[in-house]
Amino acid sequence: MKKVLAIVLAAALCLALFAACGTPATTDDTTAAPTVGSTAADDTTAAADAKLTATEGVLVMATNAAFPPYEFKEGDNFAGIDVEIATAIAEKLGLTLEIQDVEFGSIVGGVQTGKFDIGMAGMTVTEKRLKSVNFSESYAKGIQSVIVPEGSDLTKFDDVYSEFDAEGNPAAVKEGIIIGVQQDTTGDIYCSSDPADFGVGEANVIRYKVGADAVQALKAGKVSAVVIDNEPAKSFVAANEGLKILDTAYTEENYAIAIAKENTALLDAVNGALKALTEEGKVAEIIAKYIPAE
Amino acid sequence: MAEFFASIQKKFILCFVDDGFWKWLVQGFKNSLVITFFAVIIGFLLGVVLATVRSSYDKNEESLRLRKGIGYYLLRFFNGLCKVYITVIRGVPVVVQLMIWYFVILVSQKNGVIVAVVAFGFNSAAYVAEIFRGGIMSIDGGQFEAGRSLGFNYVQTMIYIIIPQVIKSVLPTLLNEVIALLKETSVAGYVGIMDLTKAGDLIRGRTFEAFMPLIAVAIIYLITVIVLTKVFGIFERRLRKSER
Numbered sequence: 001m002k003k004v005l006a007i008v009l010a011a012a013l014c015l016a017l018f019a020a021c022g023t024p025a026t027t028d029d030t031t032a033a034p035t036v037g038s039t040a041a042d043d044t045t046a047a048a049d050a051k052l053t054a055t056e057g058v059l060v061m062a063t064n065a066a067f068p069p070y071e072f073k074e075g076d077n078f079a080g081i082d083v084e085i086a087t088a089i090a091e092k093l094g095l096t097l098e099i100q101d102v103e104f105g106s107i108v109g110g111v112q113t114g115k116f117d118i119g120m121a122g123m124t125v126t127e128k129r130l131k132s133v134n135f136s137e138s139y140a141k142g143i144q145s146v147i148v149p150e151g152s153d154l155t156k157f158d159d160v161y162s163e164f165d166a167e168g169n170p171a172a173v174k175e176g177i178i179i180g181v182q183q184d185t186t187g188d189i190y191c192s193s194d195p196a197d198f199g200v201g202e203a204n205v206i207r208y209k210v211g212a213d214a215v216q217a218l219k220a221g222k223v224s225a226v227v228i229d230n231e232p233a234k235s236f237v238a239a240n241e242g243l244k245i246l247d248t249a250y251t252e253e254n255y256a257i258a259i260a261k262e263n264t265a266l267l268d269a270v271n272g273a274l275k276a277l278t279e280e281g282k283v284a285e286i287i288a289k290y291i292p293a294e
Numbered sequence: 295m296a297e298f299f300a301s302i303q304k305k306f307i308l309c310f311v312d313d314g315f316w317k318w319l320v321q322g323f324k325n326s327l328v329i330t331f332f333a334v335i336i337g338f339l340l341g342v343v344l345a346t347v348r349s350s351y352d353k354n355e356e357s358l359r360l361r362k363g364i365g366y367y368l369l370r371f372f373n374g375l376c377k378v379y380i381t382v383i384r385g386v387p388v389v390v391q392l393m394i395w396y397f398v399i400l401v402s403q404k405n406g407v408i409v410a411v412v413a414f415g416f417n418s419a420a421y422v423a424e425i426f427r428g429g430i431m432s433i434d435g436g437q438f439e440a441g442r443s444l445g446f447n448y449v450q451t452m453i454y455i456i457i458p459q460v461i462k463s464v465l466p467t468l469l470n471e472v473i474a475l476l477k478e479t480s481v482a483g484y485v486g487i488m489d490l491t492k493a494g495d496l497i498r499g500r501t502f503e504a505f506m507p508l509i510a511v512a513i514i515y516l517i518t519v520i521v522l523t524k525v526f527g528i529f530e531r532r533l534r535k536s537e538r
Contacts, residue, residue, distance in 0.1 A: 106499075209483065213485070222404050
């Protein structure tokens, strides 16, 4: 009796294993072209016979919802500039938007493997990322700001360096300078590079999972400054007394949407929709809603 | 097939060689080992103390209560304290404890590794204490009586007769705790410490390759645990010699 039970259980386990490893639902090439909104139709007709998204009719967007005001959680829902722009794009393309909240560092990899259709997380176009995915046209401008405590010795980012070479490029970092960053963001990548590349070097960077932790560490005095995107920086400074943003930003960069290299149809469709939305003034409207003009 | 190996090789070079990312793995592994090593020492020492208090009370409660001396109330107080400590530590996830140590208690300590050693050490102590208490309680009462009748006092009986036997019997469970601790250090990345998991995480974030860094990290942990098991195995065998 026991033996039979054991065999049955083992069989059930094996089946479960196979089921888990089974190939995902095969893509159906014969089905009709995806439904496309009228505005973006011109841009997508060329790719009408290709499949636009992994699951038909659904646009899966990967983001890291801890980056206000670009994306954050409001109760159980997602909100923010990226979320609203993605919603508008999906609407234009006649798709339903589905948002997946993942770690920032997993977004590009997930888009590359087709797990997500698009990646939108206040993401800057970099050489390295371009090797793995394509990027749409830029929809917003990102500025990397430096947050310091009030009364800090640092008045501009260059103050972290103790030496400059003959051409005025940084050569060495001051003793005891530690920069806090959010792991895998452009701030992390830039700051981790050597002083000659305007970073502070591996050893002087502490990488936190979320920006709020870096700010917390700054308040606790564990790091000398935090380099993070300007918009979240503003929210952090507004929420925490005794912190300020330096007048001179660290860098300026462009935000764009990550799309898998093979999926040029989706890239064209998204670019088309984005262009239409920009012309309608919708993009500016959304950005203005979250970032009041100064 | 050749194509497959070529692509594997390409990914390997991209993930570990190109930008010198292997150095992160080395540094992360070193930090993981350092944190585990010192945390095990703290956990062991503090755990034995906690276990001694707890089991002394449990074993002698009746006789002490009858005597009603100050010793009874003192022991009862410390037993209560140990119980609260063990309950709190075991009831709170280690990540949360680590963050409390990092952001709330040891605010002025800038070296994250030290904070992690303290957090994991104090965490481990609670588990080690219960392992040792189990060991002490399992020693036959006759051993205590024999020790006492030979003229040893309570502490001497503990040190020379009970604890040596306890260590032998708890060694396998203790190894369990060390292994668990080594793997638990993988949450150190939450407070910006570069441990092995974080190193793999960073490589993943930079190269957008999931397979290579994750498998590399998994293999390093696995090998470490296998080595640990071997070392403890040798230890156990040595201790067993006296049984013959």
